[in-house]
Amino acid sequence: MKKIWWLAPIIILLGIQLIPGNISNPPFDPVQDVAVVTAVPAEVQTILKAACYDCHSNEVKSPWYAHVAPVSWWIGNHIIEGREALNFSTFGALQPKDRSEAMEEAAEKVREGEMPLNSYVWIHSEARLSQAQRNTLLSWLDSQNAEAGGRNGESGEEDQEEKD
DSSP, rough: OOOGTTTTHHHHHHHHSSOOOOOOOOOOOOSSSSHHHOOOOOOHHHHHHHHTTTSSSOOOOOOOGGGGGTTTHHHHHHHHHHHHHGGGGGGGGSSSSHHHHHHHHHHHHTTTTOSOOOHHHOOOGGGOOOHHHHHHHHHHHHHHHTTTTSSOOOSSHHHHHOOO
16 A cells, blocks of 8 residues: 555546646637737747747647646636737737727836746747847837827827817
8 A cells, every 4th residue: 555655646647637728729810910910020020929929819839738737727827818918819809999008018017027927938938038129029019009099099089179
C-alpha cells in the first residue's frame, strides 16, 4: 500500500484531462480585423501579432501545453477575458464609440505595464516589448482612439450641434 501512494496524483492528473479547456478559434470575417478596418503600420501589426493576438483575437496559436489541464483552463479563461476586453478579429463590428473606448483601455493597460501579461511574456519572449516597441504601440493606439472619436467616443458632432 505504501509503495503506490504516488499513483493517486497521476490518476487525478489523467482524469482531469477529460475536462477540456476552452481554447478555440471561432469563425470570423477577416474584413472585420483591425488590420483591414484601420491603417495598421507593418511594425505595429508585427507587435500586435506577437504580443496581443493570442488572447485578443480569433487567431489564437496555442502551444501543446495549452491543451493540458489544468493549464488549459487557466489559458482558456485568459483568452475569454481578453476577447471580451478587445477582440482584434471583430474590431470592425464595433461602433466608433466602442472602438475608441477599447483603444483607450488598451493604451492604458500597455502604459501601466499590465499588458502583455507577465505570465504570457515568461513563455513567449517575442511578446516582451522593448520601450521603443511599447512607444510605437502606444502612439498607434492613441492615434486610433483620436480617430475613433477621442475620449469616450465623442466625435465632435455633438459639440457642433451645441454651437448651432
